[in-house]
Amino acid sequence: MNLYVLLKMVPDTVEELNVAADGKSLDSEFLRFKLNDPDEHALEQALLLKEKHGGKVTVVTLDAPEVDDVLFTALAKGADRAVKLPVNQAELGTVAAARVLADFLKAEATPLPPDTLVLPGSYAIDDLEGELAPLLATALELPYVGVVCGIAPAEGKATVRKEFAGGLRGEFEVALPAVLGIQSADKPPRYVPVAKVRAAMKSARIETVDVPPPDRPRQLELERTYKPEAAGHAEMLEGSPEEVADRLVEILVKNSAI
Amino acid sequence: MANTILVLAEQLRGEVTDITFEMLGAGRKLAEASGSSLCAVLLGAEAAPLAAKLGAADKVLVADDAPWDLAPADAVAGALEAVMQQTQAGLVLLGCTNVAAGIGSMLAVKTGLPLVNFCRAAKAEGGGVVCTSQLFGGKIYSDVKLADGKGVVCIYPGAFPVDAGKRDQAPPIEKVDLPVAAPKVTFKQYLEPETGDVDITKQNVLVGVGRGIQTQDNVELAEELAQVLGGAVCASRPVIDQGWLPLSRQVGKSGMTVKPRVYFALGISGAPEHWEGMQNSQCIIAVNTDAKAPIFDGAHYGVVGDVLELLPALTEKVKAKKG
Known part of the structure; x- marks a missing residue:
C-alpha cells in the first residue's frame, strides 16, 4: 500500500500556555511542542497496515519547532520516507495547511495510485478553522471518513470503523484512494528506544520538498485570545495525603457514597 | 446578518441528540437578536416524525430518502449548500460531534465561507456574530468575529443549554428533494458498544x-x-x-x-x-x-x-x- 501520514506539531498542553503581547497568539517563549495525539495513532495505523499488507509509509510535515525529532522517530519506528515542506506551520490556519499538503500530494502523483491512503489525525487541538482531513479530501477530490478507529483494506476499497458516541461505532465501505482522519489505531502507538532514533538520525535523511506557499495564510481574523475565566472553581483541599483523605471521606459521606 | 440561520439537526438511530437542541437554542437567540428566521434541516429515513420535536425552529426542512442515513460528509455538505441557496441562509450551525465530523469543513470550502470550530459561545454584535472557540484542550479561548454574520459554526456539545432549544409546539415541516451523488463511502452497519463486565x-x-x-x-x-x-x-x-x-x-x-x-x-x-x-x-x-x-x-x-x-x-x- 501507498501510505501517507500527515504529522502536525501542537503545543504541549501539559505546560502552561500564555497569550503573547499581541493578545492574539500564544507566547512562544516557553512553548513546548509535541506531536498531535491522533497523528501519533495515524502513524501507528500506517505502520500496522504496512506490516500486514506491505507497501511504503511516507510521513509528511510542515516546518515547526522540534519537528525533525518527530520525523526521525517515525523513521526509527519503521516509516520509509520522511518529508518536510519548508513552510512555517505556525503562520498557517488549517485551510492553508491543507492547500500546501494537497499541492505536495498532487505533485507526488495525479491521480494518486488506487492503493493510496492519506492518513491525517482526525483533529488537532488548534483546529480553529476546521479539520485537516476533510479539507484535504476536498482539495484532492477523494472520499473521506473521519474519527476512524480501524481499517481493513481490500481490492480498491477499505472497510473502516468510525466512532460515534457512547461506544457505538459504524462500519463504512470506502473507495480507494481515500483520506481517513484517524482517531485511534488498532494498537497503542509503539515505543521506540532513543538509541534507535539516534541511529536513524545518523543513517536516514529528511527530504525537503519545495511547495508554493499559500497566498492567504489564515481565513479567520482573531479578535482576541485569552485564558478562560472560569465561572467557578473547585473548593481546594490542602494538607498531607492523610489530611486530604479525611476531608474526602467526609465529602463522600455527605454525597451518600459511603 | 443573514436572513436565515440554518441548523443541521442531528439524529442517531432515530433519536434527536442533545446537540440539536443546544444548537436550536443558540440559533434562536441569534435569530431574535438579528431579526433572522431559524430553519432546521433534518436528513434521514426517520426524519419526518422526528421533525415535530424541533419546535424551536421557525421551519424544518426534511429530506427522508433513505440514502441520507449516515450519508458521507461531502454529500451532506452538498445538500446543505443547496438548502443555503434555497433559503438564502448565510449562517449555518453544526455539531462539533463525531457524527457530523468533516461536514462543516467541507461546507465552508464549497461556499467560500469561513468556519469557526469548537464554538462554545456566540452572540450577535453590530450586524455580525462573535464566536468564542475553546482551543488547546480548553486551556485557551479565542474570539472570532464573523463581520457580516456569515459563516459555518461548529458548536461544541455541552456548551449551550439544551432546554433553550426545546418548545412544545410543532414547527411547520417542509419536504425537500436534495440531490444525492453516487457515494464513494457507504454505511454498512452499526457495531454495538462492547459490553464489559461493568456498566x-x-x-x-x-x-x-x-x-x-x-x-x-x-x-x-x-x-x-x-x-x-x-x-x-x-x-x-x-x-x-x-x-x-x-x-x-x-x-x-x-x-x-x-x-x-x-x-x-x-x-x-x-x-x-x-x-x-x-x-x-x-x-x-x-x-x-x-x-x-x-x-x-x-x-x-x-x-x-x-x-x-x-x-x-x-x-x-x-x-x-x-x-
Whole structure:
C-alpha cells in the first residue's frame, strides 16, 4: 500500500500556555511542542497496515519547532520516507495547511495510485478553522471518513470503523484512494528506544520538498485570545495525603457514597 | 446578518441528540437578536416524525430518502449548500460531534465561507456574530468575529443549554428533494458498544483515571478505591488508547456519558472531550499535579497533588470508615 501520514506539531498542553503581547497568539517563549495525539495513532495505523499488507509509509510535515525529532522517530519506528515542506506551520490556519499538503500530494502523483491512503489525525487541538482531513479530501477530490478507529483494506476499497458516541461505532465501505482522519489505531502507538532514533538520525535523511506557499495564510481574523475565566472553581483541599483523605471521606459521606 | 440561520439537526438511530437542541437554542437567540428566521434541516429515513420535536425552529426542512442515513460528509455538505441557496441562509450551525465530523469543513470550502470550530459561545454584535472557540484542550479561548454574520459554526456539545432549544409546539415541516451523488463511502452497519463486565453508566461512584496515573500497574490503586466504595474504575481516552482499560470504561466524546453521585477525576486534565462525558456528575473530585488544569474550574473539590500518594491513604480511610 501507498501510505501517507500527515504529522502536525501542537503545543504541549501539559505546560502552561500564555497569550503573547499581541493578545492574539500564544507566547512562544516557553512553548513546548509535541506531536498531535491522533497523528501519533495515524502513524501507528500506517505502520500496522504496512506490516500486514506491505507497501511504503511516507510521513509528511510542515516546518515547526522540534519537528525533525518527530520525523526521525517515525523513521526509527519503521516509516520509509520522511518529508518536510519548508513552510512555517505556525503562520498557517488549517485551510492553508491543507492547500500546501494537497499541492505536495498532487505533485507526488495525479491521480494518486488506487492503493493510496492519506492518513491525517482526525483533529488537532488548534483546529480553529476546521479539520485537516476533510479539507484535504476536498482539495484532492477523494472520499473521506473521519474519527476512524480501524481499517481493513481490500481490492480498491477499505472497510473502516468510525466512532460515534457512547461506544457505538459504524462500519463504512470506502473507495480507494481515500483520506481517513484517524482517531485511534488498532494498537497503542509503539515505543521506540532513543538509541534507535539516534541511529536513524545518523543513517536516514529528511527530504525537503519545495511547495508554493499559500497566498492567504489564515481565513479567520482573531479578535482576541485569552485564558478562560472560569465561572467557578473547585473548593481546594490542602494538607498531607492523610489530611486530604479525611476531608474526602467526609465529602463522600455527605454525597451518600459511603 | 443573514436572513436565515440554518441548523443541521442531528439524529442517531432515530433519536434527536442533545446537540440539536443546544444548537436550536443558540440559533434562536441569534435569530431574535438579528431579526433572522431559524430553519432546521433534518436528513434521514426517520426524519419526518422526528421533525415535530424541533419546535424551536421557525421551519424544518426534511429530506427522508433513505440514502441520507449516515450519508458521507461531502454529500451532506452538498445538500446543505443547496438548502443555503434555497433559503438564502448565510449562517449555518453544526455539531462539533463525531457524527457530523468533516461536514462543516467541507461546507465552508464549497461556499467560500469561513468556519469557526469548537464554538462554545456566540452572540450577535453590530450586524455580525462573535464566536468564542475553546482551543488547546480548553486551556485557551479565542474570539472570532464573523463581520457580516456569515459563516459555518461548529458548536461544541455541552456548551449551550439544551432546554433553550426545546418548545412544545410543532414547527411547520417542509419536504425537500436534495440531490444525492453516487457515494464513494457507504454505511454498512452499526457495531454495538462492547459490553464489559461493568456498566459504568449505572454506578454511584466512578473512579476516573487519566494520563496522570502513569502506568498500567497504578490503575490497580484506583481499582482498590473503587472496590471499597462499591463503584467502578473508568478512564479518559489516553488510558483506553494504551489498552490499560477496556473500551467499555471510556468516558467522553466517543465513550460513555456518566452521571454518578461522585466522580473522581484522577490525573485527568479536563480536556473538553472528557468533560463532555462527565460534567453532569453530582459531585466531582479532581486530583492533579497541575494547579492550573482546567478540571479544577468545573470540579466541586480539588486537590493539587500526586494521585499515587493520595489513593492508598484514601482507600485506607474509606475502609476504616466503613468498618
